[in-house]
Amino acid sequence: MLDILLIITFVILFVKFFSWLFTPSYRSGYGSWPSSTSVTVTLPHPEKTNPYRFYKYIEVTPYITLKEVRKELRRQNILLKPEYEKALNDKIRRHVFHNPYTFDEYFHCEFDIIGIRFLQCSPDKLSAFRIDLCYLKDDKIADLDDFDFIPPYPYNHKRKYLEIMDEYYFTPQNIYASEFEDIWKWYDELGKSLNQNLVAVWDDEIFTLRELLRYHEITDYHIRYIRVREIARAHNMPDKLGPLLRHVEADFGPDRKKSILAAILAFSIREMGVDLEQHVHILEPEKDLFSDLPTEEKKTS
Missing domain, CATH: 3.30.420.10 (Ribonuclease H-like superfamily/Ribonuclease H)
Incomplete structure (x- = not known):
């Protein structure tokens, strides 16, 4: 069974409540919000996952989170397929992206x-x-x-x-x-x-x-x-x-x-x-x- 998940941990400085609220996989208790937060994101492995799932991740993940994901991918020298790179950049630039596939037509x-x-x-x-x-x-x-x-x-x-x-x-x-x-x-x-x-x-x-x-x-x-x-x-x-x-x-x-x-x-x-x-x-x-x-x-x- 192939492991098709990629775990990325990065640091966001001066996290606002909005980004904290919508970042997947991060949750803390009530109280004041930290100015520096370690965020762990699980994303489909770009080399092993299918296009439907990767595009779905781009579609549903907030663009502010994707900006940090992109920085971390570059820092780790992880290269995306050109079409994945384009989808990622489009979502970050336009704040919206639609998966070109539907669940039924793909699977x-x-x-x-x-x-x-x-x-x-x-x-x-x-x-x-x-x-x-x-x-x-x-x-x-x-x-x-x-x-x-x-x-x-x-x-x-x-x-x-x-x-x-x-x-x-x-x-x-x-x-x-x-x-x-x-x-x-x-x-x-x-x-x-x-x-x-x-x-x-x-x-x-x-x-x-x-x-x-x-x-x-x-x-x-x-x-x-x-x-x-x-x-x-x-x-x-x-x-x-x-x-x-x-x-x-x-x-x-x-x-x-x-x-x-x-x-x-x-x-x-x-x-x-x-x-x-x-x-x-x-x-x-x-x-x-x-x-x-x-x-x-x-x-x-």
């Missing part, structure tokens, strides 16, 4: 494995408010993505959820984001891709997906999935993340998100000769989709 929503995980504000699965996805194609990380959505009432009014939103998102518009059914319908990265490819989860994340689909009365799904921990146990491998990573000698790069770990562990276990197809489960609508849900848990129209 055709065809992947080897898609790893997923959810972030929740409580043990209740319906309290999930984000899904992280890792797409593997041709033995590489093809893309990473995440989607925020507002959990149903009462979870979207509970203190823990509001504290999480305040800590990581700051703005009210992020708190009142789309509902899960909207992103399922609107984004090929989610509904279409999960229906067409093998999905890998570490353990019980699939049940969070099931409860979200049930609650929102979504019926257009037939998802083939594997549970990595279950496979590890079946083949007498360690069933804890750390020991299993060492056992399979997985190259997961600098990011330990469970969506990435699930995908790369599944890939690594397959490379060891395990037939993943023997461990596939199916998630699909039941005849009476809501028969086992209490009335108060069913979505109200």
